Amino acid sequence: MGYLNKNSTNEIIDTGFILMSNLLSDIEIKTLRKLVKQHFQSHGVVANSGLTQPNAAVEVPEINWLFYHPKILAVMRQLLGQEKIMFTSHCDLHCRTLSAWHKDDGMTVMEGGYFGFPAYDREDCKVYKVALYLQDHDHNKAGLTVRNGSHKLSALNQGEEVYLPTKAGDIVVFDVRLTHRGQRSVVPVEFLEKPNHLIKKGLNKVFKISHKKSDQYFKKIYDTLYGDRLSIFFTYGLPNEYTKNFAINNMKRQLQQNKNSQVFLSAENKQRFLDNNVILAEEYFEELVNRYKDGK
Numbered sequence: 001m002g003y004l005n006k007n008s009t010n011e012i013i014d015t016g017f018i019l020m021s022n023l024l025s026d027i028e029i030k031t032l033r034k035l036v037k038q039h040f041q042s043h044g045v046v047a048n049s050g051l052t053q054p055n056a057a058v059e060v061p062e063i064n065w066l067f068y069h070p071k072i073l074a075v076m077r078q079l080l081g082q083e084k085i086m087f088t089s090h091c092d093l094h095c096r097t098l099s100a101w102h103k104d105d106g107m108t109v110m111e112g113g114y115f116g117f118p119a120y121d122r123e124d125c126k127v128y129k130v131a132l133y134l135q136d137h138d139h140n141k142a143g144l145t146v147r148n149g150s151h152k153l154s155a156l157n158q159g160e161e162v163y164l165p166t167k168a169g170d171i172v173v174f175d176v177r178l179t180h181r182g183q184r185s186v187v188p189v190e191f192l193e194k195p196n197h198l199i200k201k202g203l204n205k206v207f208k209i210s211h212k213k214s215d216q217y218f219k220k221i222y223d224t225l226y227g228d229r230l231s232i233f234f235t236y237g238l239p240n241e242y243t244k245n246f247a248i249n250n251m252k253r254q255l256q257q258n259k260n261s262q263v264f265l266s267a268e269n270k271q272r273f274l275d276n277n278v279i280l281a282e283e284y285f286e287e288l289v290n291r292y293k294d295g296k
């Protein structure tokens with residue numbers, strides 16, 4: 001089954017990302033929006049001016065159907081170029097978060113990153129993340145911006161900037177080494193950036209209101225007017241050492257953010273992955289559990 005054209009596999013190797021339109025239905029997006037919104041009413045950790053739920057594949061089992069959705073699996077198999085693919089157990093949910101340029105290879109999180117070393121020149125390193133925004137981003141700049149080809153480069157300021165104007169139901173798949181960012185400014189509308197800056201300057205001068213405080217007000221107003229910006233990010237890879245190391249080290253990061261988190265998928269979800277011939281990185285997580293038990 002092919003949802004992509006033949007060149008897509010080469011395209012992601014070349015550019016580091018691919019946008020796929022209309023993969024999920026309106027009803028699927030509506031269901032996910034409801035589940036994620038509900039979850040954040042009583043869970044999540046404060047991060048990047050919003051809320052994040054790390055380790056969501058384990059923490060929010062109700063959304064697991066997305067990870068073995070036939071269309072998602074078909075796309076990942078096609079992009080990775082083979083039937084055998086691995087689910088890393090990585091998933092972050094985000095609510096109203098902002099972000100600056102970064103890569104998801106963990107180089108800023110731990111020594112050597114999740115792969116253990118900078119892997120920008122490794123062609124057999126194929127760990128691909130799905131970005132799913134649960135609202136349209138074709139009318140603002142709050143979706144994903146990437147740097148073309150930057151998965152082969154270590155510097156964060158290299159590669160042509162490309163904004164991806166996604167609609168709810170689209171997905172972006174990107175190499176975790178790719179430089180990218182989400183919503184940068186509190187009011188993510190280009191023509192309002194300048195007036196917004198001038199108002200902040202004025203408020204600071206006349207009323208001594210700090211830029212940070214004004215940003216908080218503006219963000220609240222924008223989020224109230226346009227609704228919560230929600231997204232789901234989750235990751236697969238080729239079943240090799242790169243993906244295993246990514247999964248183990250990324251799980252360490254998730255556990256640090258999420259105190260007392262579980263490590264393993266529910267028995268039911270695990271079985272669904274296995275029924276769909278997806279290899280699970282959690283088979284290699286035993287070591288993590290033992291380490292945590294020993295308090296290391």
Ligand SMILES: O=C(O)CCC(=O)C(=O)O
Pocket residue numbers: 092094097098099104143144180181182183231233
């Ligand atoms: O906030 C966003 O849209 C980007 C999130 C992101 O880059 C990530 O979860 O790795």
Ligand SMILES: [Fe+2]
Pocket residue numbers: 102103104180
């Ligand atoms: Fe990221």
